[in-house]
Amino acid sequence: MxxxxxxxxxxxxxxxxxxxxxxxxxxxxxxxxxxxxxxxxxxxxxxxxxxxxxxxxxxxxxxxxxxxxxxxxxxxxxxxxxxxxxxxxxxxxxxxxxxxxxxxxxxxxxxxxxDGKIPLVRCTDVKKYRTVEQINKASVRLLEPAGGTNEAFVHAYLPDAKLTLTMITWVFFSS
The missing domain is CATH 3.40.190.10 (Periplasmic binding protein-like II)
Incomplete structure (x- = not known):
């Protein structure tokens, strides 16, 4: 992993x-x-x-x-x-x-x-998203760059989360 x-x-x-x-x-x-x-x-x-x-x-x-x-x-x-x-x-x-x-x-x-895959979360939510199980929920929204290993990781390990693909990764900070 x-x-x-x-x-x-x-x-x-x-x-x-x-x-x-x-x-x-x-x-x-x-x-x-x-x-x-x-x-x-x-x-x-x-x-x-x-x-x-x-x-x-x-x-x-x-x-x-x-x-x-x-x-x-x-x-x-x-x-x-x-x-x-x-x-x-x-x-x-x-x-x-x-x-x-x-x-x-x-x-x-x-x-x-x-290093591994590390979630970037709001400081107020840091305790909510410490494990894959906590992130792999339909109520969780993920933003990932299209076509890379991060997208592949989400499909393999976080299939229940709502994935939005983007070509501009710095949009994470405004979404």
């Missing part, structure tokens, strides 16, 4: 492919990075169009070490892996969970963080 949040750096599988990507990045001076921009503290797209977050800073540091600039490629949880596999970016970052399905298509760098 526990999911791993890796550094979330996906690189092309195979040494020839990885070398080709590295050459492209250093020659063009651009590191294209797929990110959802909706998963604080890892990746967040601000109103002014700039990104911030832990993984954003790491991508910028990586690009700098390669003598390159970052070009951000906006993606969604549903299209993250297909976008990466299609070559829309050189790497993908932003709190990406390691799953078997993703591992069949891409390579993950060493994980940076290990």
């Amino acid at each position: 526990k999911k791993l949040l890796p550094l979330a750096l996906l690189v092309a599988a195979g040494s020839a492919s990885a070398q080709s990507h590295l050459d492209k990045v250093t020659q063009q001076g651009t590191l294209e990075v797929c990110t959802t921009g909706d998963y604080k503290p890892y990746t967040f797209l601000k109103e002014d169009g700039s990104y911030e977050g832990i993984d954003i800073a790491m991508a910028e540091s990586l690009a700098k070490s390669l003598g390159a600039k970052v070009k951000w490629v906006k993606t969604s949880w549903k299209t993250l892996t297909p976008d990466f596999v299609a070559g829309k970016c050189d790497i993908a970052m932003g709190g990406i969970s390691v799953t078997l399905q993703r591992q069949k298509q891409v390579f993950f760098a060493d994980k940076l963080d290990t």
